[in-house]
Amino acid sequence: MSIERTVLVTGATGRVGGQVLAHLATAGTVRIRALSRDPAAASAALGPDVAVIGGDLTEPDTLAGALDGVDAAFLVFPSVTADRAAGRLVATLTEQVGHVVYLSAHGVPEHPEPDARPDGTILGSHAHLESLLARSATRYTFLRSSGFAANTLGWAPQIRSSDVLRWFVPEASRALIHEADLGAVAARALTGDGPHRAVHHLTGPEQLTQAEQLAAIGAALGRTLRYEELDPEQATARLFPNLPAEVGAGIIAAHEAMVGRPEPVTDTVRRLLGRPALTFARWARDHAQDFAGPR
Known part of the structure; x- marks a missing residue:
């Protein structure tokens, strides 16, 4: 089975990122790469099937090696604390990666202002990232999640x-949504050929x-x-x-x-995965x- 694309996962040792990795591993045609500030520790945690590359989202200049040859990326951004680096990060990502799947949050305005600025809140940070990605990404998918279980x-x-x-x-x-559902939806977006600009409101059932x-x-x-x-x-x-x-x-x-x-409750998980949300x-x-x- 030939490899069709290379996918970069940020937050790979976290709960949602770990689920993204698990679902990508079943695809078979994906080369999986994980980004970590501590590659040795991440490699020990993730095992030999995941290539771990060093890099720090808050220091975009460190990402060149991780992004080389990447077709799609799953982005978990350190909201609020790293807002200062958001502009440079998105510019670096979108220059090299064709599709960014961003873990956002319910409560971001349906249509954020094109120049939404961070305001020190989590939702403000998400709105800022979404506005940056919407302006510069060739293709994006926003996963506006309800509260995490x-x-x-x-x-x-x-x-x-x-x-x-x-x-x-x-x-x-x-x-509240199970992280396994977020991982499954993200993996589907990263490996599929859906719309170039997708926004999904994801909740539990x-x-x-x-x-x-x-x-x-x-x-x-x-x-x-x-x-x-x-x-x-x-x-x-x-x-x-x-x-x-x-x-x-x-x-x-x-x-x-x-x-x-x-x-609110949505049926988005059912619609995207063909089964009810967990x-x-x-x-x-x-x-x-x-x-x-x-x-």
């Missing part, structure tokens, strides 16, 4: 040691409150877990001690907004071991 791994330390989760806004309702998410994790563990609500001041101080106060407050405010306006209950079973441990 894997974000609930932030609960794991508490659940491993107790049946009580002390968190905020239990009634915030979300359509259902809306669940945070309390219902906790119950699903409990069911996967065979335990009854209890949600103890923290007020915004307690949550900011206890859960986000290393973030600027306004950032922690913004996270909580966004969840408060999802009580009255839950995260449920949060499935995700909880897949990750039960992450929440288990000495008690």
